Every structure is written in C-alpha cells, then in structure tokens.
Amino acid sequence: MDVLVIGGGNAALCAALTARRAGADVLLVEKAPEPFRGGxxxxxxxxxxxxERGDRYVTGPYPEDEFWDDLRRVTCGQTNEHLAKLVIRESADIKDWAMEHGVRWQPPLRGTLHLARTNLFMLGGGKALVNAYYATALRMGVRVLYETEAQELILSDGRFEAAILRSATGQLCEVEAKAVVVAAGGFEANLAWLKRYWGEAADNFVVRGAPYNDGRVLAALLQQGAKPVGDPQQFHAVAVDARAPKFDGGIVTRLDSxxxxxxxxxxxxxxxxxxxxxxxxxxAIWGGLIAxxxxxxxxxxxxxxxMHQFLPSIYPPIEAPSIPALAERLGLDPPSLVRTVERFNRAVRVxxxxxxxLDDCHTEGLEPPKSHWALPLDTPPFYAYPLxxxxxxxxxxxxxxxxxxxxxxxxxxxxxxxxxxxxxxxxILGRGYLAGFGLTIGTVFGRIAGREAARAAGH
Amino acid sequence: MRPVTDLFQEAERQMIVCNACRYCEGFCAVFQAMELRRQFSRGDLLYLANLCHDCRACFYACQYAPPHEFDINIPKILAQVRAETYEQYAWPRRFATLLGQSRLGGALFTLLCIAVVLGFVLLVRGPEIAFGVHTGEGAFYRVVPHWAMAIPSSAISTYGLAVFAVGLLRFWRDTGGKLSELRSVRAFLQATKDVVILRYLDGGGEGCNYPHQDFSSSRRVFHHLTFYGFLLAFASTTLAMIYHYALEREAPYPLTHPVVLLGTAGGIMLMLGTAGLLWLKRRSDRMPADARMLELDVIFTTLLFLTAASGMLTLAVRETAAMGVTLAIHLGISGALLFLAPYSKFAHAVYRSTALVRFAIEQQQNRAGH
Incomplete structure (x- = not known):
C-alpha cells in the first residue's frame, strides 16, 4: 500500500483522487456506512x-485581497497568514478541478442569495459532490472500505508505519502504508470530549453533522506527539430548533427567526x-450564546x-393568542415574559x-439593545421556537x-x-467562520496532502 | 397502500423539510415551484407531483434520504401522488383501479378486445375471409370493413378526449389555476418546449439518475424514441385518413408510400423505445420507486410495444393468409390502448404538460412581481 487515507469526506476524497492520479495505490477508509459516507x-x-471574473456560476469577481480581508475579519487575526494565503491562491482552480472529477455546479438561483458572487454552489449540494468524488475515485481504482475505523496509528520516530483498522464486523487488522493522509474531521460528535470543557451542558448540545466525527484519529495523533492548534474549547455553533435530532440534522434544523x-x-x-x-x-454566534x-x-x-419574513422551519411554531399564554406553553414564568416584552416594546423606536x-428600527435605553429591525411584539398570535x-x-x-x-x-x-x-x-480558521470556506480548506489541503503523500510514497 | 389523507400528509411533511433545505433547487421545476410556497395544500402537492419527471437526482443527492431518520424520498412520494392523480381525475375512477393500475386487469381487458375483433372476423366475416389472401387497394377492409374500424375508433377517441378534458379542467381548478390563464400563449410555448426536449430528464446536463445512481441519458433517449415514434405513427394515421377521404385512395399503400414510411419509422421507434424503457425499468433501483406507478408504467409501455409490434407484423404479412388474423389482433390491441388511455400512464402526458403550463405561468408572474 502506498497511501492510506483515513476519512471519507471532501478533504479525504480530494487527497485520494490526487494521490491516485499521481500513480499511488490508495486505500480510503471511511468510518460511516455507505449511505452516510462523506462526513x-x-x-x-x-x-x-x-x-477574477463572474461567469455562469458566480455573479462577479472575488479577488485575493477581498478574500484575505474577509478571512482576517472573521478570524480576528487568528490565522496562519502563510497557510491562509496558500489556500486562497490555490482555491482558484477549484471550479475546474472539481468538474473534471465529476462535480456539477448550479447557476445562481433564489436560494444562493448573498453568496452568489463569492461561492460556487454544488448542484444538489454536498452529498452530490461526495457521490461524484466517490464515483470518480472508484473508477480510477481507489480502494474504499466503509464502516472501517482507524483505531490506532503506529509511528516510529515520527514516521508513520501502520494503522490498526477495525472493520464493520469488528475485525482488527494492521495496514502498513508508505504515507498516511489523515482527514477524519474534528471531535464535535464526541460529547464526552466536549464535556471536558463544557461539563454537563454538553448533554444539551445538538450535533448538526455526522455522529462519526468523534475525534479518535485526532486524539491518536495528539497522543503520538502532533502539535495541537486552535482553542479546544471553541466550536462553531448556530441556533437550531430544540426539537432537532441529536445528530445529523444538518441544514434544515437551523432557525432564521x-x-x-x-x-x-x-x-x-x-x-x-x-x-x-x-x-x-x-x-454563527447564537449557538455559543445559547450554550x-x-x-x-x-x-x-x-x-x-x-411570520412570513424568514425561511420556514420544519417544525411548527408554538403558538398562543397572548404573551402570558405563550409563556405558559413554553413553561416560562408568565409575569416575567410579560415584563420583558413590555420593557422591549416601550424601548422600541420604529x-x-x-x-x-441595517435599518433604523432600534431600541433606546434597553440592555441589551436591539440595534436594528426592532418592531414591537404586538400582533397576535404570538409564536415561539425553542432553540x-x-x-x-x-x-x-x-x-x-x-x-x-x-x-x-x-x-x-x-x-x-x-x-x-x-x-x-x-x-487557518482559528475562530469565526466564512460560509463555504471549510470545503475550500479541505479541497486545497486535500489536494496538497494527496500530492505530497504520493511523493512520499515514491511517486 | 396507505390511505389517501396520509399520503398527502406525508407528502406535505417531506416538502416542508425540502423547503427548509433547498439544496436541490437547481435540479428541476419542482423545487423552484416549491420555493414559492410555505404551505402545501392538496392542490399544491398534486401540481408539484405532476411537475416531477422522476429523474431521481434529488433522491441520490439528499442527505435526508433513508436510512436517515427524516426519511425523505421525493421521487417515491411524488410518484404515489401522481398515481393518485391519474385515478382521481379519471372517470369512472374504478376503470383506473381495475384496468390501468392492474397488470391482470389490463391484460384481461386487452385479451377481451382482441377476442371481440377476432370473433367478429372469424364468426361474422367467416373463415374464408379471415384466412384468405387479400391484396391491392382496400385489402384490409375486405377483412374488417372500413366502418367497423372508423366508427369504434372515433367513438373511443371522442370518449377518451372527453374524459381527459373534464379531468384536465378539474386538475387545473384544483391546483389553483384560473380558466383565463389557459389563454397564456407564452406559457404554452414554454411548456411545449419543455415537453418536446424533455428538459427535466437532463438532470442538469448529464442525464438523470436512471436506472441507477449513475447519470445516464438512456432513459431520455428511449422516451424520445417512444414519444416521437408515437407522433410519427399518429402522423401516418392522419395522413392515411387524408388519402382515404380527400384523395379517395384506400389502404394498403405501397411500401414506399409516405403513410407506410411514416408508420414504419414510427413503429420501429416505438418498439425500440418501449422495449428500452421496459428494460431499464426492470433494472431500475426500487428505492425511489412506487409499486403502483411501476404497474402503470409496465402496463402502458407494454401495450404501446404490442400495438407497434402487431402493426409491424401486419405490414410484414399483409400479402399472406395470415393478414386477417394479424390485423384483427392489431386492431384489438390498438383498441385496448385507445380505450385505456384515460386510465393508464398515458395520463402523464396530459397532467405533466398541464403542470408545466402552470409552472410557466407561475414563473412569469413571479418574475413580473419581483
């Protein structure tokens, strides 16, 4: 075996495709079963x-300076400038490279909204991209094992020697490879790990993505002497409907209200x-606020x-004819909610x-303020979404x-x-988030990792 | 089969999840129409279901497809609603259940039609005519007199058109359309174009995910062969009527005659197209499929194949003693196909085209309004 790729999402696939193209024998191990592949x-x-210019898929240019400014702003400088600029520069050919490997893009439509200039939208979304990369990888001769977990990495003097893999049936086997690409995600689905920083509160978190991202490979690497980066306590979290499934609810459980x-x-x-x-x-700040x-x-x-101004939720709102009745239905103290709403309504300047x-409807003399879009809550029925x-x-x-x-x-x-x-x-992303930038990092570094792994394996 | 109210409730549940995701909006008209709505009435669901061409791209791209607990399977649920449409808007409904959606019912009915024509030829016309060799102008009519072909086929066609007309108007009203909107020439042109090029079976350029997850244009090709083969056969029949009534030249016509050329091309295309569609269907992924729709598809496609094949056979044996019986069988099958039209998958041509007109109108209004 030349290259072992651990993980089965975008970054892992980009690495596997690149290494295979360079002539390496590639085995990709994905922990999830096939229907849930892709992290x-x-x-x-x-x-x-x-x-540099707009086309069928993007409405205008997105130059390097603007890209870098956006990244610096959201990360508040918590980024490795050298690596960040590498990602930005090498992202330029993503459109063509992905298309060569079977991905299809969608022209701007209603749902692409404010990102139509800077971001490419996959026709059918991320699973379609993952499907396309798997189909191409399999056609090119990459071997893929599903429901296979890398349990341990065996290193000797800072060199990767082998990995212990656990198959769907529980069988353990040691696989040697000349190089390894680790693209197995973070540890956001590992509630026990999150509890180290958040205590029991972690039990009330909803994990939007795959339940397979338990950070096992990350932990193994750190334990073997890899240098950590990033604040372990921080995560990217949004407000989701409290009725969402514990794992894998994805995009539809978010609330824009x-x-x-x-x-x-x-x-x-x-x-x-x-x-x-x-x-x-x-x-993206509301997840942390609610936590x-x-x-x-x-x-x-x-x-x-x-009610009709934000994207509909998949869960019905909790409805009541008055604020006290709504408080009852939510299990909140009615006088307290009435007081909060009255105080808010009095402070609103429409x-x-x-x-x-950023309109001029705001509150005055209220703490915390509402700086924009402040309208009194006065038109029944009233609606609530638990978050x-x-x-x-x-x-x-x-x-x-x-x-x-x-x-x-x-x-x-x-x-x-x-x-x-x-x-x-x-x-690169020490804090904050830029929409669609996770895939950019994954694609650029996946390709670099694939290329370098193939080289390390002698190709 | 689940009760109808549950079916619409389930379709609504799935649409609400889709509407919060919208990743599939680039695939087809269904999602663009969906985005204009927040609630999904029965009429909305009937409309959206008939817009769906069952290309299945959204199923394979869906992060909520089974085994995910949200259990989203749009091609399947919309196929179920479509099958319900074909039944609800047919009259009498029972014929749709008994004949259009049941392999056994469809087969028995076709056999009955063959038996009636064969019986007429063997018993009324007599074995001498049935097994005789007839050549030259009017040969077919010596076996089955022209009136015996023209009167039943006109009657059945008129009946079928009436059933479709009533169904279409009810469908239009139930999906929120106004009668005045049916005058929109632009919408008709757009919808005609969408039908003629089979726009929504291109899956965004590389074909649909049929019969399996891989993108393929095979289904579109076979459907086009069937569709244009049908149109050529129809043109051949129309031309034959012109020759018969206006030019007073009776069938059969020589092999190089335009009627025969059109009919032959149409017949071969129909046979290839329907055989291809049935072959794909056999191999197709059952996950995003509905069993009732599969039944509708198989019955109608098989009948189309048999009509074309028996027609071609009649052409092949028209100068032999086998012509009488072959012609009778062909007329029997054609009669069954014609009579079953309003109760069979043929209905998709009517309701999907209508939904495409509705879509064109809606998109025009939406563009004008924003």
Whole structure:
C-alpha cells in the first residue's frame, strides 16, 4: 500500500483522487456506512473560491485581497497568514478541478442569495459532490472500505508505519502504508470530549453533522506527539430548533427567526442584541450564546406580522393568542415574559423597517439593545421556537506546514503524515467562520496532502 | 397502500423539510415551484407531483434520504401522488383501479378486445375471409370493413378526449389555476418546449439518475424514441385518413408510400423505445420507486410495444393468409390502448404538460412581481 487515507469526506476524497492520479495505490477508509459516507461534507452546499471574473456560476469577481480581508475579519487575526494565503491562491482552480472529477455546479438561483458572487454552489449540494468524488475515485481504482475505523496509528520516530483498522464486523487488522493522509474531521460528535470543557451542558448540545466525527484519529495523533492548534474549547455553533435530532440534522434544523423578534432564556430574559448585524454575519454566534444560558435553552419569539419574513422551519411554531399564554406553553414564568416584552416594546423606536439592510428600527435605553429591525411584539398570535446550540465543528486540530505535513511537538514536520480538512482547519480558521470556506480548506489541503503523500510514497 | 389523507400528509411533511433545505433547487421545476410556497395544500402537492419527471437526482443527492431518520424520498412520494392523480381525475375512477393500475386487469381487458375483433372476423366475416389472401387497394377492409374500424375508433377517441378534458379542467381548478390563464400563449410555448426536449430528464446536463445512481441519458433517449415514434405513427394515421377521404385512395399503400414510411419509422421507434424503457425499468433501483406507478408504467409501455409490434407484423404479412388474423389482433390491441388511455400512464402526458403550463405561468408572474 502506498497511501492510506483515513476519512471519507471532501478533504479525504480530494487527497485520494490526487494521490491516485499521481500513480499511488490508495486505500480510503471511511468510518460511516455507505449511505452516510462523506462526513460533514454531506451537509455542505457551497464552496468559496478565488476568481477574477463572474461567469455562469458566480455573479462577479472575488479577488485575493477581498478574500484575505474577509478571512482576517472573521478570524480576528487568528490565522496562519502563510497557510491562509496558500489556500486562497490555490482555491482558484477549484471550479475546474472539481468538474473534471465529476462535480456539477448550479447557476445562481433564489436560494444562493448573498453568496452568489463569492461561492460556487454544488448542484444538489454536498452529498452530490461526495457521490461524484466517490464515483470518480472508484473508477480510477481507489480502494474504499466503509464502516472501517482507524483505531490506532503506529509511528516510529515520527514516521508513520501502520494503522490498526477495525472493520464493520469488528475485525482488527494492521495496514502498513508508505504515507498516511489523515482527514477524519474534528471531535464535535464526541460529547464526552466536549464535556471536558463544557461539563454537563454538553448533554444539551445538538450535533448538526455526522455522529462519526468523534475525534479518535485526532486524539491518536495528539497522543503520538502532533502539535495541537486552535482553542479546544471553541466550536462553531448556530441556533437550531430544540426539537432537532441529536445528530445529523444538518441544514434544515437551523432557525432564521432571531432578527425578527426577541430571544429569551429560561428566565424569560433577553440576553443579546438580536439585531446586531445582518443575519448571515451573526448567524454563527447564537449557538455559543445559547450554550452559555441556563439549561442551554432559549426561545425565539415573534409575532404574526413578521411570520412570513424568514425561511420556514420544519417544525411548527408554538403558538398562543397572548404573551402570558405563550409563556405558559413554553413553561416560562408568565409575569416575567410579560415584563420583558413590555420593557422591549416601550424601548422600541420604529423607523423605516427594512430587513434587507441595517435599518433604523432600534431600541433606546434597553440592555441589551436591539440595534436594528426592532418592531414591537404586538400582533397576535404570538409564536415561539425553542432553540439549542447546534454544533457544526470544533476548532482544535493538528498543526501542519505548507506541504500538509503534520508538525510534531518539537516543531519538526513528520515526513509521511499529512492532514487535510477539519482536522487541520484550525491552522487557518482559528475562530469565526466564512460560509463555504471549510470545503475550500479541505479541497486545497486535500489536494496538497494527496500530492505530497504520493511523493512520499515514491511517486 | 396507505390511505389517501396520509399520503398527502406525508407528502406535505417531506416538502416542508425540502423547503427548509433547498439544496436541490437547481435540479428541476419542482423545487423552484416549491420555493414559492410555505404551505402545501392538496392542490399544491398534486401540481408539484405532476411537475416531477422522476429523474431521481434529488433522491441520490439528499442527505435526508433513508436510512436517515427524516426519511425523505421525493421521487417515491411524488410518484404515489401522481398515481393518485391519474385515478382521481379519471372517470369512472374504478376503470383506473381495475384496468390501468392492474397488470391482470389490463391484460384481461386487452385479451377481451382482441377476442371481440377476432370473433367478429372469424364468426361474422367467416373463415374464408379471415384466412384468405387479400391484396391491392382496400385489402384490409375486405377483412374488417372500413366502418367497423372508423366508427369504434372515433367513438373511443371522442370518449377518451372527453374524459381527459373534464379531468384536465378539474386538475387545473384544483391546483389553483384560473380558466383565463389557459389563454397564456407564452406559457404554452414554454411548456411545449419543455415537453418536446424533455428538459427535466437532463438532470442538469448529464442525464438523470436512471436506472441507477449513475447519470445516464438512456432513459431520455428511449422516451424520445417512444414519444416521437408515437407522433410519427399518429402522423401516418392522419395522413392515411387524408388519402382515404380527400384523395379517395384506400389502404394498403405501397411500401414506399409516405403513410407506410411514416408508420414504419414510427413503429420501429416505438418498439425500440418501449422495449428500452421496459428494460431499464426492470433494472431500475426500487428505492425511489412506487409499486403502483411501476404497474402503470409496465402496463402502458407494454401495450404501446404490442400495438407497434402487431402493426409491424401486419405490414410484414399483409400479402399472406395470415393478414386477417394479424390485423384483427392489431386492431384489438390498438383498441385496448385507445380505450385505456384515460386510465393508464398515458395520463402523464396530459397532467405533466398541464403542470408545466402552470409552472410557466407561475414563473412569469413571479418574475413580473419581483
């Protein structure tokens, strides 16, 4: 065996395809069963890439400076500039490369909204991309094992020797390879691991992606001396409907109602500015905010007049003719909720309401304020959606260099261990998020890892 | 089969999940029409179901497809609603259940039709005519007189058209259409184009996911062969009528005659197309399929194949003693196909085209409104 690829999502597939094209014998082991293959890539929809002009699939240019500015802004500088610029530059040919490997893009349509200029949308979404890459990989002769987990990595003096694989039937076997690409995701689905930082609160988290991302390979690498990167306590989380499944609910459990009303916690108190910024920019802070509330639950409350202004939820809203009745139905203290709503309504200064811009409807003398889109909650019936933190991914990973080599504690890069995707995204995305950028990192580093792994194996 | 109310409830549940995801919006009209709605009435679901061409791209691309607990299977649930459409808008409904959706019923009915024509030829016309050799102008009519072909076929066609007309108007009303909208020429042109090129079986360019997950244009090719073969056969019949009534030249015509050329081309295309469709269907993935729709497909496609094959056979043996019996069988099968049209998968041509007109109108209004 030349190259062993551990993981079965976008980054792993890009690595496998690239290594195979370079002539290497490639085995890809995916922990999930076939219908759920692809890790969190299954739930993605679009990919950010560098381009100088618009075309059939993107509405305009997205140059390097703007890309870099966007990344610096969201990460507040917590990024390795050298690696980040490498990703940005090498993202330029993603459109053509992916198409060569079977992926199809979708022209801008209603649902692509504000990302139509910067991001390419996969026709059919992430699972379609994953399907296309698997079909191409299998056709090219990559061997794929599903329901196969890498349990241990055997290293000797910083060199990868073999991995212990566990098959669907529980059989263990040792597989030697000249190089390994680790693209097995983060540890966001490992609640026990999250509990180290969050305590019992982690029991109330919803994991939006695959239940297979338990960080086993990440832990193995760290234990074998890989240098960690990224804050282990941090994760990317959005507000999801509390009725969502514990795992794998993906995109449809998110709620976009927050800027249209108020959000209260278990004590029926507001705790953050619901109208701080345009929703896409604030979408991702609400998971963390709710995770810090008592019992990790919150309620988005809106009234009848805004009900049709946000994307519909898959769960029916909880409805009541009055605020006290709504409080009863939510199990909140009715006088407290009435007080919160009255105080909010009194503070609202209505101007020209416009959900598409930072409008001038705001509150005065209220803490926390609502800076935009503040309208009094006064039109029954009233509606509520219960919210939980929905974790998308974790930030901690392994440090890599620009050859995708895993860097060891002593600062030396391992010569035949490469990492790609979520397991190393923390090098570039130390905090925050840019829509579609996870796939960009995965694709660029997947291809680098595949190329370098093939080289390390003598191709 | 689940009760009808459950069927629509389940279709609504799935549409609500789709509408919160929208990853499939680039595939076809169903999702673009879905995005204009927040709730899904029975009429909405009937409309969306008939817009669906069963290309299955959305099934294989869906992160919520079974075994995921959301259990989203749009091609299957919409096929179930379509099968329900074909039944609900047929009159009498019972014929759809007994004949159009049951292999046994369809087969027995076809045999009955063959028996009636054969009986007429053997018993009324007599064995001498039935097994005689007839050549030259009017040869067919010496076996089955022209009136015995023209009167029943006109009657059955008129009946079928009436059933479809009523069904179509009811369908239009139930899916929220206004009568005045049926005058929209632009929408008709757009819908005609969508039908003629079979736009929504291209899966965004590389064909549909049929019979399996891999993209393939085979189904589109076979459907086109069937569709255009049918049109050529229809053109041949129309031309034959012109020759018969306007030019007073009676069939059979020489092999190089336009009527025969059109009919032969149409017959061969129909045979290839229907055989191909049946072959694909046999191999197709059953996960995104509905058993009742499969039954409808198999019955109608088989009848089309048999009509074309018996027609071609009649052409081959028309100067021999086998012509009488072959012609009788061909007329029997054709009669069954014609009579079953409103109760069979033929209905998809009517309701899907209607849904495409509705879609064209809706998109025009939406563009005008934004």
């Amino acid at each position: 969190n890539s299954r739930h993605t929809r679009d990919i950010r890439f560098l381009h 927050i800027p249209f009303g108020i959000v209260v916690n278990r004590q029926a108190e507001r705790f953050y500015d619901e109208g701080e910024d345009l929703w896409p920019r604030r979408y 810090r509330q008592p019992d990790q639950i919150a309620y988005s409350i809106v009234d009848a007049k805004v 101007g020209t309401y416009d959900p598409s811009t 939980r933190p929905g974790i998308t991914f974790t930030y901690m990973g392994v440090t890599v260099d620009d050859h995708a080599r895993v860097v060891l504690q002593d600062g030396r890069p391992a010569q035949n261990i490469f990492a790609a995707g979520e397991i190393m995204a923390g090098n």
